[in-house]
Amino acid sequence: MEIGVGIGELQDIDLEIFKFALMQLRPDYLKDAVFKFKIVKTRLRCRVCGHEWSRRKDELDEGVREAIHFIPEISHAYLRCPRCGSIDFDIIEGRGVWLEYVRGKR
Amino acid sequence: MSSELKDVRLSVIDERIKNVKHVIAVSSGKGGVGKSLVASALSLTLVRRGYRVGLFDLDLTSPSTHIILDVGESRPIEDRGIVPPKIHGISYMSITYYSEDKPTPLRGIDFSNALIELMAITRWGDLDFLIVDMPPGISDATLDIIRLIKRSKFLIVTTPSKLAFETVKKLIKLLSDLRVEIIGIVENMKIKESNFIKSNADKLGIKYLGGIEFDEGLEDALGDVEKFSKTEFFRGVWKIAGELLRALAFGAQ
Numbered sequence: 001m002e003i004g005v006g007i008g009e010l011q012d013i014d015l016e017i018f019k020f021a022l023m024q025l026r027p028d029y030l031k032d033a034v035f036k037f038k039i040v041k042t043r044l045r046c047r048v049c050g051h052e053w054s055r056r057k058d059e060l061d062e063g064v065r066e067a068i069h070f071i072p073e074i075s076h077a078y079l080r081c082p083r084c085g086s087i088d089f090d091i092i093e094g095r096g097v098w099l100e101y102v103r104g105k106r
Numbered sequence: 107m108s109s110e111l112k113d114v115r116l117s118v119i120d121e122r123i124k125n126v127k128h129v130i131a132v133s134s135g136k137g138g139v140g141k142s143l144v145a146s147a148l149s150l151t152l153v154r155r156g157y158r159v160g161l162f163d164l165d166l167t168s169p170s171t172h173i174i175l176d177v178g179e180s181r182p183i184e185d186r187g188i189v190p191p192k193i194h195g196i197s198y199m200s201i202t203y204y205s206e207d208k209p210t211p212l213r214g215i216d217f218s219n220a221l222i223e224l225m226a227i228t229r230w231g232d233l234d235f236l237i238v239d240m241p242p243g244i245s246d247a248t249l250d251i252i253r254l255i256k257r258s259k260f261l262i263v264t265t266p267s268k269l270a271f272e273t274v275k276k277l278i279k280l281l282s283d284l285r286v287e288i289i290g291i292v293e294n295m296k297i298k299e300s301n302f303i304k305s306n307a308d309k310l311g312i313k314y315l316g317g318i319e320f321d322e323g324l325e326d327a328l329g330d331v332e333k334f335s336k337t338e339f340f341r342g343v344w345k346i347a348g349e350l351l352r353a354l355a356f357g358a359q
Contacts (some may be wrong), residue, residue: 027324067204070188070227073220074201079209087211095219 001033001104008094010042015019042094114224125232130257135273137242137258140294146174147343153195157234163200166243187229259287290315318342
């Protein structure tokens, strides 16, 4: 069985720690499953001017990165559109952790 | 893959609240009727009556329970999720631990995502009551609580005004249609004798848990839990808590 996991960059999830936790916690029926990870970059789009940008990791201090790590929507408290300064943007890509696919024998 | 299957957080939410006996959403039609005050006073009351209580401030863009209860320098502890700190005996969670005093405007999907994230990462443990301070109106939070916590019960707060009650009627209709349990209705900020809310609640088959007089001394007591506990308002909520416990014991509606 092969399981595809998508990991968004917005929450600064440490892939090695994530893999470790997954291996520790997975149930018996998944012990032979192969996990493939896909890292997806953050893409933000401003609703006011349409500008799209990707968040740079080093642009925020640790406290803020940690707040966003727990609740990505907190980015609305700290980030602004680099072009027009608006707080009104959408997180298009790169949020959360999700199942991309599950492939295996029935 | 369907979006429900893809979102791994949804299955975690049930785990996080599996040892919570009652989830009570303190809701209203309009804002400014005193939901957060009722939720805060109710949480303190239930703790003092010996119950294990959690309070979750779900008014993510306009939180206020952290001010009423003066949460000070408390912070959640990160331990396989986040463990809410104890504030005056209440396990307490608020977005303000992450947004502080910064404005955090949230469109519908952002609100839902933040709510789901908080519910997926917060470890409530064993509680008798999880009180959820809802934002005003009938919007994302109401819909999300109903679909994510199917056993949640609603406590509706209103003022004596027919303006406030107008939206309450809509909320009652929605919850009734969706077979969501309504524990009862609390009438806050009464300034004169009036049977308007009680008689309408009776007509709609909703239990009138009690009325609380407008309390001029309440504003000065905000942020000082000892003072808050001595207000007429608090006494009013204490009485209503008795009615609430009776209603829960014997089944509401």
